[in-house]
Amino acid sequence: MKLAVVGGGSTYTPELIDGFARLRDTLPIEELVLVDPAADRLELVSGLARRIFAKQDHAGRITTTTDVDAGVADADAVLLQLRVGGQAARDQDETWPLECGCVGQETTGAGGLAKALRTVPVVLDIAERVRRTNPDAWIIDFTNPVGIVTRALLQAGHKAVGLCNVAIGFQRKFARLLEVEPGQVHLDHVGLNHLSWELGVRLGGPDGENVLPKLLAEHGDAIADDLRMPRKLVDRLGVVPSYYLRYFYAHDEVVRELGTKPSRAAEVAAMEKELLEMYGDPALDEKPELLAKRGGAFYSEAAVDLAASLLGDGGSPVQVVNTYNNGTLPFLADDAVIEVQARVGRDGATPLAVPALDPLYAGLIANVTAYEDLALEAALRGGRDRVFKALLAHPLIGQYDYAEGLTDRLIAHNREHLAWA
Template identity: 75%
Template sequence: MSALKIAIVGGGSTYTPELIDGFARLRDTLPIGEVVLIDPAEDRLELIAGLARRIFDRQGHTARVGTATSVADGVEDADAVLLQLRVGGQAARNEDETWPLECGCVGQETTGAGGLAKALRTVPVVLDIAEQVHRANPRAWIIDFTNPVGIVTRALQTAGHKAVGLCNVAIGFQRKFAAHLGVDPELIQLDHVGLNHLTWERGVTVLDHPGACTGHEALPKLLADFGQEIADDVRLPLSLIQRLGVVPSYYLRYFYQHDVVVEELGTKGSRAAEVAAIEQQLLRMYADPALDTKPELLGKRGGAFYSEAAVQLLAALLGTGGGNVQVVNARNNGILPFLPDDAVIEVPAEVDAEGVRPLPQRPIEPLYAGLIAHVTAYEQLALQAALVGSRDRIFDALLAHPLVGQNELADQLTDRLIAHNRAYLSWV
């Protein structure tokens, strides 16, 4: 197979060196001949591209690194297009994390009212980008890492695009569990189920060998031997995790301890402000012509193991790494029978050059199924609000959200959301 061309929309992100490092290290899995970074911010684009070239050179990789400010130019002949953009930047994220707190609600960039604001800003932009990708190269896969991944991926798939969503939560658990158990990560297979940023690890199988169909269940041992470390990692009480007998993702904290989180957020600065400060440090480091590796500080930016997850997915879809099972965000199609077929779920799936096929799931316990169904209904309404607009649709989505759900609260949040996002809402 000839070397691949990968385009990254949002290539000026400080995340990008994480991807480039993975592309360079995992060249045998994913043979890349060209990477094109696409971003309207030309100054950052050239800065990131320079570091990308140095990372490739240091590791003896011959891939070319190009840049483009136009999506149409950058995606031409690309085999896959990765989306990692943030409409409104860290400034908009800071608002998403701030104004919901005025109403006593969690302020977070993907969950609750802040997550809805991000979806409203993001979906129209992503759909426009996807149309440009389709016109330039309809065979290209679109890999969405842009939050909120579930809603954005559903928008792409509903519009008929060849798209799959990707999140680093599952691969993060895989790597951490493997370290606890002292085994190779390839031997860890997760029973991971739910929606993006609303998932539970219901089982952890240690395979007999990579690719095996047999193995032994290790979740009880993990909870018995490493329960406190796991609880600290997801920032939930050990007693709750022991009671559930599963490992919830960190994002379940916003549901299981909403009021505690709101109180915490009210006494410290936003995560957006913290990330913005980290980004400024990273950009100064990236400008150093002697830097030819991703700096350790990048690990504090977020997105751990993003590159490994992206390489695995791209290799399977593009036929360079063979088929395998990966956790992705994909169309439900009856896998979870209590959800609409066009809902996007986050579960293990067979991934190969033919596409993505979510694996059958054992029945979901009511404790989790109820919340999954509730949030799916919200996501459906959020998508309609993003596609069509109107105050009423925003209100409906907020009223349906399990972290809002009250008339007066939804009304207040609707007004604040619109006031803080007027520049991004074409219908206002």
């Protein structure tokens, strides 16, 4: 089995490598190709990757290339974890929206739209290269904004599934609180990427006992603290919202908070510099503890599980993924991309049925899906007016003067990445 990781020079990659090494019986990789235009980062990351494989007696071969065509050739699956513009572009996404009184964040709001506009054309180009060399390969997208990017891939006819680590993070957290193995915890996870709720927590499988009321009663303070939301809000909802819902439920509070400290991108950039120095140490043969602060916890387990299911019979039959709606949420079009539990196998992902949603959740999902429709149109076709309409449609913006100011700033800060600008 051959896998390619586009964006393999990312400081995330050792997390992925560690998972591949530990879970080699689930996903038996013979060759892993790390693809990245940054040859210097590739050298540091691949050196550590080989040492991790060697320490854990993994027989797989790790190679590197800066050439996408060469890297994806004959791959059974291609994992996308790229960041167009790097942390510098992310820093802009997180700062200029604040000038208009709106949340600055890399995956939602105006910053999320900027990232989508930079990313979609690049991802589609990579996917076409994959299709030319091996049309049967699966594309697993971890590149944000996952929902929009996955829809772009599916809409263009690619074999693609989107992946996020939010659900597996909740699964692991709830398993610890319940003192059970993670595999015993099944989530009633419903929504869009970075806009989701855990409506139930079931033991043993999709039809198991719902222990969410017990979790909230006994561990509500800890859960609310992790979300950075008031306990009384979580109790009133009776569900566990993704921590990304804080941008919606406490927008003005978050804007004030973000205006008083360095951007997350600045923090991550400093962390990445330190990590890359660590990766260059020939004595290091395991992922460093600092990597846990970088983000992406449990990404490797989720990626291995998904790839194993798509390529064979080694993964879990039910996983949380991003895929076409196809009637699962009746208030959305079939070609909307949702994030729910799905049965995953060689033929792809088929969402499980979900109960009728409270309008509190359904309304916001519908609103953000409408924004994503417009965002994808702007990413594919360009144009100031399309950018403006997408921003105006976003529930975190929604006022014409905000949308006007944000449109000007978005284009000014991203002109080098926008072919039409």
